[in-house]
Amino acid sequence: MSGRDALAAHFWQGCEAGELRYQRCSGCGAAQFHARPFCARCGAAPLWAVSRGLGTVYAVxxxxxxxxxxxxxxxxxxxxxxxLDEGFRMMAHGAPGLVIGDRVRVGFERSGTRALPRFERLPEGDS
Ligand SMILES: [Zn+2]
Structure with missing residues (x-):
């Protein structure tokens, strides 16, 4: 398995476990969603983190x-x-009817051999 495949596998294993995994740089602290062996901003080594899964719709x-x-x-x-609230942007499926600016929470939906991230509207009063 190449390094890049191993990084992708770690992400998908997280989805199976109900975790939305991303990377945070050990040097500059930047969050990145597309897993790489280095930080896209400063080149330092990123560490894995788990998102709370809360965010705001940027585009539909x-x-x-x-x-x-x-x-x-x-x-x-x-x-x-x-x-996402942790400071990264990702593409994913969404529940019908979401619009730009909606607060959303991630869930995971089975599709073939994978659990895919899918966002739903956050209930009113939740943050
Ligand atoms: Zn960095």
Whole structure:
């Protein structure tokens, strides 16, 4: 397994365990979602961390045509860009009806061999 594959595997194992894993730089403290062996900002070694899974919707894209047969039964569905409270941005599935600025919480949905992150609206009063 290459280093990059091992990093991706660590992320997906987190999803299986109900954890949204990301990296935080041991040097500058920057958060990064796409796992790398080094910090994209300063080059130092990142450490794994677990997000609380809370964030704000930054963008919503409606998908009308499935990229693979697995997703055909889901269309149309929404893909989100979410700004997580820990300071990184990620793309993921979202519950229907979310709009920019909504507060959301991550959950995990089985799709084939993977548990995929999927965001839902945070109930009122929760932060
Ligand atoms: Zn750094």
């Amino acid at each position: 894209t409606r998908v009308e045509r499935a990229p693979t047969p697995d997703f055909a039964r889901r269309v149309p569905y929404d893909i989100l860009l979410v700004d």
